[in-house]
Amino acid sequence: MRKIMALAALMALAVFTAAPALAQTDEGQVIVVHGVPDLDVDVYVNGELTLEGFQFGDVAGPLSLPAGTYEIEIYGAGADPSADDPALTGSADLPAGATATIAAHLEEGGSPTLGVFVENNATIDAGNARVTARHLADFGDVDILANDSAVFSGVGNGQGGDADVPADTYNIKITAAGDVDTVAFDSDVALAEGVNTIAYAIGSVGGESFQVVTAALGDLGEAPQGVPTGTGGLSTDGLPWVTVLLAGLAVVAVAGGTLVVAKNER
Amino acid sequence: MRPFKTTLARSIGLVALLVGAALLAGAVITYTTGVSDLGDSAAIEESLTGPPSSSPPVPASEPSMGTTTETEPSRQLWETNEKTSFADLAETSPIPVGLLISVIDVEAPIEPHGVDPRSGLMDVPDNVTDVAWYEHGSSPGEPGSAVLAAHVDLRDQGPGVFVDIGDLEPGDLVEVRFDDGSQQGFEVTATATYPKTELPLDAIFSRSGPAVLTLITCGGAFDPDASRYDSNVVVYATPTAPLTPPAGG
Numbered sequence: 001m002r003k004i005m006a007l008a009a010l011m012a013l014a015v016f017t018a019a020p021a022l023a024q025t026d027e028g029q030v031i032v033v034h035g036v037p038d039l040d041v042d043v044y045v046n047g048e049l050t051l052e053g054f055q056f057g058d059v060a061g062p063l064s065l066p067a068g069t070y071e072i073e074i075y076g077a078g079a080d081p082s083a084d085d086p087a088l089t090g091s092a093d094l095p096a097g098a099t100a101t102i103a104a105h106l107e108e109g110g111s112p113t114l115g116v117f118v119e120n121n122a123t124i125d126a127g128n129a130r131v132t133a134r135h136l137a138d139f140g141d142v143d144i145l146a147n148d149s150a151v152f153s154g155v156g157n158g159q160g161g162d163a164d165v166p167a168d169t170y171n172i173k174i175t176a177a178g179d180v181d182t183v184a185f186d187s188d189v190a191l192a193e194g195v196n197t198i199a200y201a202i203g204s205v206g207g208e209s210f211q212v213v214t215a216a217l218g219d220l221g222e223a224p225q226g227v228p229t230g231t232g233g234l235s236t237d238g239l240p241w242v243t244v245l246l247a248g249l250a251v252v253a254v255a256g257g258t259l260v261v262a263k264n265e266r
Numbered sequence: 267m268r269p270f271k272t273t274l275a276r277s278i279g280l281v282a283l284l285v286g287a288a289l290l291a292g293a294v295i296t297y298t299t300g301v302s303d304l305g306d307s308a309a310i311e312e313s314l315t316g317p318p319s320s321s322p323p324v325p326a327s328e329p330s331m332g333t334t335t336e337t338e339p340s341r342q343l344w345e346t347n348e349k350t351s352f353a354d355l356a357e358t359s360p361i362p363v364g365l366l367i368s369v370i371d372v373e374a375p376i377e378p379h380g381v382d383p384r385s386g387l388m389d390v391p392d393n394v395t396d397v398a399w400y401e402h403g404s405s406p407g408e409p410g411s412a413v414l415a416a417h418v419d420l421r422d423q424g425p426g427v428f429v430d431i432g433d434l435e436p437g438d439l440v441e442v443r444f445d446d447g448s449q450q451g452f453e454v455t456a457t458a459t460y461p462k463t464e465l466p467l468d469a470i471f472s473r474s475g476p477a478v479l480t481l482i483t484c485g486g487a488f489d490p491d492a493s494r495y496d497s498n499v500v501v502y503a504t505p506t507a508p509l510t511p512p513a514g515g
Contacts, residue, residue, distance in 0.1 A: 032344070051344050058346040127381030127402065167380070167402060172352075190356040193380070193402035194473075197355060213350045221402065223471035224381050224388040226462055230484030231493040232419030235429060 028094040029217075030070075031061035031119070035105030035136045035202030036112045037209040040077035041087065045070050053077050057202070059215050067096035072114065074104055090114035097121075099217055105136035105202055108157040120162045120196060124220045129167040129191035131199065133174075134160035138204035139184065141177035146170045153177065167193035174201060174212070185212050194221020359405035364443035365397050365414060370430040376414065376442070390415055394426035403471050406442045407450045407505050410473040411480045414442075418483040421493055428483035432457060432499045440479060440503045452479045452503035459485055459497050470500065479503040 032043065034054050043051035051060055054077075074088040075081055092102055099119040107113050117134060124130050133144050135155045144152040147170055152161045154177045169190045176182035184205055191197055196217035203209035349355055362376045378401035379389040390398045397416040404410035417426030434440075438454040455478075460466065470480055479502070486497025 049343065051346070054346065057350065059350045060344045060346045063344060125381075126386060127383060166383070187352055189352040192355070197352075199352070212352070214352055214355055215347065216349070216355055219473075221473075223467035224400070225386040225467065226465065227388045227390065227413075227415050227482045227498055228385075228484070228494070229390055229415055229428065229482065229498070230418040230426070230488075230495045231421045232424065232426075233421070233488035233490055233493075233495075234419040234425055235485055235488070235495065 026067050026096045027064045028067050028096060029062040029099040029121070030065055030092075030094065031059065031063075031099070031101045031198070031215045031217075033101060033103040033105070033136070033200050033202070033213065033215070034058045035103055035200060035213075037106075037203050037207060039087070039112070041074045041104070042077055042079065042081075044073040044075065044081055044086075047071070047073075047081075049081075056209070057211060057213055059200075059213050061215060062099060062217055065094060067094055067098075069093045072102055074114070088112060088114045090116065092116045101134070101198070101200075101215070103134070103136050103200065103202075105200075106138040106157075106204055108138055108140060110138045110204060110207070115158055117160065119198060119217055121217055121220060123222055124164055124194055124196070126222045126224045127166060127193060128164045128221075129193050130162055130164050130196040130220065131172075131189075131191055132160060132162040132196055134198065134200045137184075137201045137210055138206065139176075139201070139210065142184065142201070143175050143177050143180075145173040145175065145180075148173070162196065165191065167191055172199075184210055187212075192216070192218075194218065196220055359408060360444040360446055360448065362399050362406050362412070362414070362442045363445050366441040366443070367431075367434070367438070369438050370433060372427055372430075374416070374427045379415075388413070388415055390417065393417075394420050394423045397427060400471065404473050404477070405444075406452070406479050407477055409477055410475055411470055411478045413471060413480050413482060415482040418485060418495070418499070426483070428481065428499075431481050431483055431501050432459070432485055434481075434501050439506070440481070440501075442479070451506040453506045454501055454503045456502045458500045458502075460500060461486065461497050462495075465498050465500075477505050479505075 032051060032054075034041065034056055037056045039056065041054050042049055043054055054060070070092050072088075072090045072092060073081065073086040075084060075086050088104055090102075092100055094100055099121040101117040101119055103115045103117065104112060105115060115136065119132060120130065131146075133152055133155065135142055135157055137157065139157070141154050141156045143150050144155060146165070151163055155161070169188055172185070172187055172189045173183055174185040176184070185201065189197075198215045198217060200213050200215075201210070202213060203211050361378065365372060365374050365376050374395060374397045376397045376399050377391060379391070379398035380401055381387070382389045388398070388400055394417045397414050400413035400415070404412045406412040406414075416428040418429050419425045434454045434457055436454050436456065440452040440454060442450050442452065444450070470482070481501040481503070483499050484495035484497070485499035486495050488495050
């Protein structure tokens with residue numbers, strides 16, 4: 001458990017433009033992913049215990065935090081931060097309106113590391129879903145296929161990408177790059193409309209701990225632009241007020257006539 | 267001395283004039299009410315108070331970070347997500363399959379519809395008999411606005427299933443049947459007509475907030491050249507009672 005203690009700090013600074021979806025606030029969002037097998041940890045953020053007993057495959061978030069820079073320290077579960085050294089440390093710059101993933105994961109070869117990734121939280125057109133894939137596993141480059149068509153090719157450890165597609169259920173495969181017969185993941189996946197479904201490939205293929213965990217970054221969808229429900233012109237919805245208008249004119253005319261009669265009788 | 271008859275005639279004339287003016291004013295007020303006064307959907311949404319609905323999608327608990335930065339309280343521990351696989355994320359909302367509105371003789375099948383990718387408009391049935399449920403939004407009875415849309419009419423098919431929904435009044439009962447056999451009653455709370463350019467789309471298609479069933483069709487003035495109405499008729503209804511479980515289930 002202690003074998004990876006005191007790994008060198010890894011600085012992952014994310015600097016980018018605030019996305020429109022959250023641009024009105026001075027907060028950002030954070031997703032935390034645990035992708036290091038066989039290591040239960042406590043996560044400290046700016047010196048405070050934030051996630052306790054966080055295990056391989058666990059995901060937390062998205063959680064809103066004020067924009068700013070955060071120091072992340074990861075200790076073995078139950079460690080004393082005043083006496084023990086952290087297993088991993090890093091820092092993340094969270095701009096207002098941004099969504100970031102902080103992931104403890106394996107590099108290719110099996111060394112643990114801490115990565116910070118910016119997630120796409122821009123609005124999604126009505127009817128569409130977004131899928132994000134992140135390769136955080138001890139494995140070589142991969143291809144990611146949707147319904148047997150390559151969506152992302154030659155994705156290396158620490159890399160990823162996102163794509164907007166019509167909301168639907170897709171068969172998703174992760175294979176060794178250029179080798180459709182070496183399949184690491186194969187599953188039918190429902191991608192919800194208006195949601196960025198983020199898939200993190202974690203663990204080690206060789207160590208048989210490989211798995212895909214997910215987080216959902218929701219409320220990004222837009223409403224349809226209208227409801228076209230009539231072409232016939234049969235509806236009388238517009239008529240009642242016209243009827244009342246005509247009735248009013250008629251009464252005014254009669255009244256005017258009555259006044260004229262009254263005047264003539266004087 | 268003015269003859270009594272003349273005074274009476276003049277009085278009647280004045281009263282009639284006032285009544286006529288009131289009718290005219292009423293016509294104008296009625297019209298503007300139908301168009302703009304109800305345009306404030308936020309007010310309508312706020313006035314809707316449905317019963318507590320089934321648990322909304324629970325976001326992971328937020329740490330209380332406090333808005334005052336000077337005396338920031340200790341950070342609460344974050345919870346790990348319960349749903350961390352694709353299978354967990356798959357939604358399992360009940361699917362509405364039938365609509366019953368006895369008071370206007372509506373009994374119609376409901377079909378899931380999404381978005382027309384070419385127009386960006388809600389996809390609607392190509393017939394006048396079916397009701398479309400916006401499948402990307404809430405299911406009836408769930409938090410947010412569940413949208414059921416159907417035609418008022420089609421030029422080649424005549425009147426549609428929603429031709430009379432503008433006649434619905436507060437208190438009228440709307441019933442939805444689901445694919446698992448369960449049913450949910452809704453009570454009409456408000457009816458509104460919006461020019462299409464002012465339709466409060468974000469509120470109508472909202473996926474959070476109190477549970478509301480939103481029925482939509484077309485209405486207002488008809489442009490025969492474009493074969494389209496200039497307005498949408500919208501009926502809001504809130505759940506009446508807890509979901510009726512499937513018969514025998």
